[in-house]
Amino acid sequence: MWRLCDLPNRIRVSPGFCLLTAWFALDNGWELLGTVLGAAAVHELGHCLVLWLLSAPINGLKIGIFGAELAADRRGLSYPGELAAVLAGPGANLLCAALLTLLGGTRWAVFSGANLVLCAFNLLPVRPLDGGRALYLLTAWAAGPAEGEKAVRWAGGGASLILAASLVWVMVRTGGSLWLLPAAAGLLAAAGRELWLGGLKNS
Structure with a gap:
């Protein structure tokens, strides 16, 4: 897994992603951008958690114009294990949306919606x-x-x-x-x- 000091060298962000997020923020507002990026972070954390539980080393994270992609060593994973790692991202979004709906009512409606949309899109x-x-x-x-x-x-x-x-x-x-x-x-x-x-x- 990553060491904290290695993180800056393990994460790659494309210029296209920066331009797209700036464009989105100017068109839709920085608050909505933060909501979408928060849902994306929940998604990637879901993948990371299952990969960590399956002892699959994560080598890096690429963030591009069409989303984020974890670079992980999946060679030791079985079909069920890899399937669990793949579905963990949408599952984390779905779980987050369900918990926020139960606990926060309409207060977190936008963030819950962003998680649901990201879950559906990624499936x-x-x-x-x-x-x-x-x-x-x-x-x-x-x-x-x-x-x-x-x-x-x-x-x-x-x-x-x-x-x-x-x-x-x-x-x-x-x-x-x-x-x-x-x-x-x-x-x-x-x-x-x-x-x-x-x-x-x-x-």
Whole structure:
């Protein structure tokens, strides 16, 4: 696991992430940005806790325009163990939202909502989101890695196309919301990558 003195060298933040967060804050306010980042921190802590319990070393954290990704040594994990680590992030968001709803009522409604949205978004069957990784692991566990790869490529490609089209529709209908543009572009890129790779695999 990390030593405290190693943390600055283990965390990588992309310039694109800094620009996107600044853009989001200017458009939606710094308070909402803090709420979203807080929900993201809960998410990553969920992953870290399960990886720590499974004795899987964490080597670093990359924070980019499409979210955060933990670099961990998963070679010693079984399919169930890796699946637990993958689903721990959305699970932490769901648990946090449930606890805040029970304890705080409407006081923490926005933070609870941010956790629920982040949980749902990360469960989409799109790589590198947790849902895409979970779909691969479940299918590979049941039918082998080749079938897992095929399932996540086609499911991820289709879901990415639908979501990208939905985000573009929202931007057109609202007459703005341009901070959704990076997400739409990323989903289109994911769709192209997955469907193109799927087509090559079957050719």
